[in-house]
Amino acid sequence: MSATLNDWLARLERQHPVAIDLGLERVAVVAERLGVTKTSIARRVVTVAGTNGKGSTVAMIERLARAHGMTTASYTSPHLLRYNERLCFDGVAADDATLIAGFERVETARLAGEPISLTYFEAGTLAALVAIGEARPHLAILEVGLGGRLDAVNVIDNDVAVITTIAHDHADFLGTDLDGIGFEKAGILRQSKPAVLGSRELPASISQRIEALAVSDYWLGRDFDHVEGDDGTWHWQGRSSTGERYHLDSLPDPSLPLDNAAVALQVLGLCGTTPRAAESRQAMSSVGLAGRLQWRGNWCFDVAHNPHAARYVASRLARRPRPRRRIGLLGMLKDKDAEALIDALGPAVDVWLPVGLPGPRGRSGEELAESIALRGGESLSPALSPSAAVDWLVSRLAPDEEVLVCGSFLTVAGALEAFQTQLDDELQ
Numbered sequence: 001m002s003a004t005l006n007d008w009l010a011r012l013e014r015q016h017p018v019a020i021d022l023g024l025e026r027v028a029v030v031a032e033r034l035g036v037t038k039t040s041i042a043r044r045v046v047t048v049a050g051t052n053g054k055g056s057t058v059a060m061i062e063r064l065a066r067a068h069g070m071t072t073a074s075y076t077s078p079h080l081l082r083y084n085e086r087l088c089f090d091g092v093a094a095d096d097a098t099l100i101a102g103f104e105r106v107e108t109a110r111l112a113g114e115p116i117s118l119t120y121f122e123a124g125t126l127a128a129l130v131a132i133g134e135a136r137p138h139l140a141i142l143e144v145g146l147g148g149r150l151d152a153v154n155v156i157d158n159d160v161a162v163i164t165t166i167a168h169d170h171a172d173f174l175g176t177d178l179d180g181i182g183f184e185k186a187g188i189l190r191q192s193k194p195a196v197l198g199s200r201e202l203p204a205s206i207s208q209r210i211e212a213l214a215v216s217d218y219w220l221g222r223d224f225d226h227v228e229g230d231d232g233t234w235h236w237q238g239r240s241s242t243g244e245r246y247h248l249d250s251l252p253d254p255s256l257p258l259d260n261a262a263v264a265l266q267v268l269g270l271c272g273t274t275p276r277a278a279e280s281r282q283a284m285s286s287v288g289l290a291g292r293l294q295w296r297g298n299w300c301f302d303v304a305h306n307p308h309a310a311r312y313v314a315s316r317l318a319r320r321p322r323p324r325r326r327i328g329l330l331g332m333l334k335d336k337d338a339e340a341l342i343d344a345l346g347p348a349v350d351v352w353l354p355v356g357l358p359g360p361r362g363r364s365g366e367e368l369a370e371s372i373a374l375r376g377g378e379s380l381s382p383a384l385s386p387s388a389a390v391d392w393l394v395s396r397l398a399p400d401e402e403v404l405v406c407g408s409f410l411t412v413a414g415a416l417e418a419f420q421t422q423l424d425d426e427l428q
Contacts, residue, residue, distance in 0.1 A: 005096040008103045009083055012120045027122045027152045033109040034130055037155060041133035042073065042140035044271045045156060049148040049185045050164030052309045053198065056256040057164055058141045059289045060264035066091060067283035068273050070138035075128045075153070077121065077145050080291050080303075080413045087128045089135060102127030121145055125152040139271060149187020160270050161188045161215075162263060163206065164198040167308040179203045189215050194241065194270050196224075198263040216241065218266055226262040234258055238266045240274070248277055252285040255293055257312060291412045296419060298323070298402045301412045305336050310344035313406065317348040324400040327380075329389050330372075331355040331411035334363045338371040341407065349404060352379040355389045357410050386414030394422045 003011075031037045046061060048054050055076055062074045072090055079085040084093040106126045110116045118126070125145070132140050142158070144151045166182050182203030189195055189209050194216040197206070210217045218224060224238035224246075232253055238246040246269055254261050261284065265275050288294075293316055294301040300317070304310045317326075328349035332338050342352075354368035365382025372379045383389035386405070393403060405415040 003100070005083065005099055008100060009120075012103070012118075012123045015123075016117050016119045023150050024152070024155055026116050026118060027126065028155050030106065030110045030116055030118065030122075030126055031129070031155045033112050034105060034126060036126070036129045036133050037157075039133075040136075041129055041156065042136055043138050044140070044160070045158045046139065046141045046160045046162060046267055046271065047144065047153060047156070047158040047188045048141065048162040048164065049144040049151075049188045050162070050198065051167040051181070051185075052306065052312075053164035053257055053260045054143045056289055056292055057162060057198065057260040057263050058143050060254060060256065060261050060283070060287050061139075061141050061267050062088070062091065063283040063287040064264055064268050064275070064280060065139045065141075065271070065273070067279040068268065068276065070273065071135075072139050072141065073132040073135060073137045074141045074143075075125070075132070076143040077124075078409050080409065081417060083124075085290070086124065087131060089137070094131060098131050099127060102130045105130050119152075122152045125155075129156060144185075144188060147181075147184040147187070149184050151187075154188055157190055158188065159193060160267055161190060161193065161195040162198065162267060163188070163195065163202065164260060164263065165308060166199065166202055166206075167306060179205045182206045183209070186210075189213050192216075194218065196263055196266050196270065198259055218270070220259060220262060224262055224266040226258045228258070234261075236262055236265050236275075236280075238262070238269055238275070240269050246275055248275060248280055251281055254284045254287050255316075256287065256289060291409070291416070298397070298399070299405065299419060300402065301405045301416055303409050303412050304345075304406050305332065305341070305408050307337065307340040307344045310341045310406070313404070314345050314348040317404070323402040324398070325350045326402045326404060327393070327397075328352045329355060329386065329393070329403055329405045329411070329415060330368060330407045331357045331365075331386055331414075332363050332368060332407040333357060333361045333410070334367075335361060336408070338363070338368060338407075339375055342372055342375045342377060345404070345406065346375065346377060349377070352377055353383060353389050353393070354379055355383045355386050355411065357408060358385070362410075386411050387418035390415050390418035390422065394419075 074088045087094040182205040186206045186209035197219045200221045227235045233250045236248045291303045304313045354365040356365040
């Protein structure tokens, strides 16, 4: 019997001694055996790194490119509900057969000669690169998993590099020094290739790498920017590689960060396509990203898991009419700064419902409740899991109350799955 996708994923989880093993030595050898580094996998490749905003930036680049008539492939991580979400062609998740074929190719290559051990993420990345290379779309958009310099995605040279923001996250792997974190993210820059920088403030280490590599840099606030209008629309201006100025007016709110929307438009202009008004409006009005301010009735799902992302969520919620009560269903991993996130979301939340997360990195609901109490917040009795919290809340939530589900991809994934199950049960 042929192995299913779930069989392959279970196998990949077991085959390397640690889940995260930063470094390109092993993955580069297998990539060479596969041939994915010998010729370009797409006509143009964009690599996106940063602490926050990578997923929304990828989503908007991809949607803009398609609106302008380009074929696309995107690779992102982690997924919410299905592994297939990580690899999309023209906005549609790859089917099981495509992923399995990629895994089979990677397995053959890693055993061709001296066997090489790969992590789950490394094998998945190489399988995605194989599939993208076979399709060879106009544009491939690759999201860095962790850091940049030593991430498996960085085995591929890009035509445009994007760095969204630099903030504290993944301290166990990237440290707490912002200059050092910036150095890791700047590892995706390539000699004499353009870079789009999506933050108004970035560490000096990035500027140093730009200068050393003779990179053509395009900075938010200097070379491109956005301005919000009074009617809920926004305006964008940017610059082409030849210095020509772009202007687009009356763009719809994509319900994603406008800094990242501005980045996406600037990237499109550097990929050989001048952003056009009608196509850009169509893209911004139709783009969406699961788990990023995703509303299902009076439930909002957002994967914000650090203070920077949480502050953005709070600012967006502040624009809405305040419900009688907003409940923050919060689950976090142990290596995240829970108290800082609680502070950032505090103005938007009336009462917290802490939930436990599984695994060695998981934090219990009781631990979260202690952090909430330390920050002066009120919390309901902790739930064992996101799904248990959803099951408890669904029958108790009043029409004039809202729920914000946040703190981790695991929290949002578990809650979304349980929420959908509740809806399915109601329809039966």
